[in-house]
Amino acid sequence: MNDRAHLLIVDDDREIRGLLAQYLEKHEFRTTAVADGKEMRRIMERSHVDLVVLDLMLPGEDGLSLCRELRGRSQVPIIMLTARGEDVDRIIGLELGADDYVAKPFNPRELLGRIKAILRRSAHAPRDPSPETVRGFTFGGWRLDTVTRTLTDSAGKEVALSGAEYRLLAVLLGSANRVLTRAQLTELLRGRDADPFDRSIDVRVSRLRQILGDDARAPQIIKTVYGEGYVVGVNVVTD
Secondary structure, three states, X not given: OOOOOEEEEEXXXXXXXXXXXXXXXXXXXXXXEEOOXXXXXXXXXXXXXXXXXXXXXXXXXXXXXXXXXXXXXXXXXXXXXXXXXXXXXXXXXXXXXXXXXXXXXXOHHHHHHHXXXXXXXXXXXXXXXXXXXXXXXXXXXXXXXXXXXXXXXXXXXXXXXXXXXXXXHHHHHHOOOOOEEHHHHHHHHHOOOOOOOOOHHHHHHXXXXXXXXXXXXXXXXXXXXXXXXXXXXXXXXXX
């Protein structure tokens, strides 16, 4: 029994919690269903969780706050449940580090498919380094702190990064001299199967280069490997 993936469902609607837990149990998952952030923390502290299904519209601490908290201390995959029409909150959720989202009302089979896909990818896809293993990266006159999730320049001045920009930079630095493909990076940031024509990663890399003062015509920090992807081109020191 314990070799089944453990899913944590966080939703204040008792009926949805119960029905969803029952459905996922029938498909060979272990589930724990709770109503709020307090109970979520209790479960996370006491047992291993393979994926969190997190409702956006929770009373008190909302799903976005809990998503931010989870991503600040864990790499557990997160699927957000959102109401239709909440595009801004959905986008913010992805920026904060959610792996995917499903809009309510949803077909349980769709959620099941997304859960299975994310669990498959999480076993192989690169993830941004955990503060427990790497406290920070020093590279090209910059430092990225994985504990505070902040970027500072050579003078110690903090430079703002969005959640997605932090994750992209952290995983590139964590992979050192290894080339990461656009598909790998897209799956990391969006939690979805990569579209070969999706160029959102190129836009994010361009943004990171601007932040780092990396010449777009001849970048030295984040280099393009044509036909493959991106790689960090400077020495990276970890601590």
